[in-house]
Amino acid sequence: MTVAFNGFGQKAIPFLKALDFHQSREWFLENRDLFEGELRDPFGDLVETLSERFAAAGLGLRGDRKKSLFRINRDVRFARDKRPYNRHLSAILSPDGTKMEQGVFFVHIGLERCFAGVAWWQPGPALLLAMRNAIATRPGEFRALIEALKQNRLELDAEGCMKRAPRGFEHVTAADLAAAIRNRHFAVRHEVDPAGIHAPALVDELVDFALRAKPLLDWGRAIEAKVPVD
Template identity: 75%
Template sequence: MTETFAGFGQKAIPFLKALDFHQSREWFQENRELFESELREPLGNLVETLSERFGAAGLGLRGDRKKSLFRINRDVRFSKDKRPYTNHVSAILSPDGTKMEQGVFFFYLGLDACFAAVAWWQPEAAMLQAMRRSIETKPEQFRKLVAVLRKSKLELGTQGAMKRMPRGFEHVTETDLAAAIRNRHFVVRRDIDPAVIHTPALADILVDFAAQARPLLDWGRAIQGTVVPLSQG
């Protein structure tokens, strides 16, 4: 039975600060119970509370404490940075409950930031091409999406955008459309006041944000239903 989210522990951020300072497997093992009680268990409760509420709202996003939470251990095999632990915790809710789908909800709690995002992040080539083509051929539909998001004070992010227009879209010169077509991701984000993370109100804030970002999910899903893999196109 799902345990309703009641907030992260008061020692959640102090734990992350200490872990970031020590970056020691020995220290982590000695303090694992604190990690579980202050961060991991509450994060699992948050994911499952959101999964229930997203389901009730018809958002098409779900998750659970087994599949949705990212590990706090870093993969250092191919990294020059050999610190064994991250300084944050995070989780993802998706259409099928795994981390492999597109059109997702993401939550991040760390020393540098606390935020939620709804994203089409690094979509495969055929999907990205279809999204760009939709912006080109249905500009008013895209502009309506942008306007609806802005009413909720949400802006599409530009992280990782191309500096030049992708091949086949050079003829698109309208500033807003060209900027959108250069995107590699389609993401909206809401920063969260760290003071709220210790209260059940965090879940309410995240549900409200997901509902406000729903137009981005719906836009992408409508395009996703028309995508033909490039190898078949």
């Protein structure tokens, strides 16, 4: 049975600050109860509450406290930065409830910022090519998506955009379409006031964002449905 989200603990961000300062397994184990009570368990409540609300809204996104949360531990095997712990905790809700799907809802609670995103993030080559082709060959549909997002106070994130047109798309000269085709991701974000993470109202805020981002989900899903499965 889902436990309603009542907000992150008041010590959630201070815990992340202290963990970032110590970066010590011994310190983390000594303070594990604080991590679980103030941050991890409320995050699980948030994910499962959002899952229910997203289902009711027909958004096709779900998750649970076991599969959706990312670990606080960093993967340092191939990293120069060997600090063992992240400065944030995050989670994904997706069409099948795993972290392997595209067209997802992402929540990030961290020291630098708190935000949510709806994204097609690093889509595979076939899907990314299909999205670029859709922009080039059906510009009206893409521009309608951009206008719908604009009406909903959202815009595509340009993070990681290529400097030049990908091969095969040099012929696209319209500035807006050319810029979009250079994207490696298709995502929108919503900044969350860190002061607001401690109240149940965060759920309504995130549901509202997901509904405003639905045009991006719909656009990507229509394209994805026509991409052959390997």
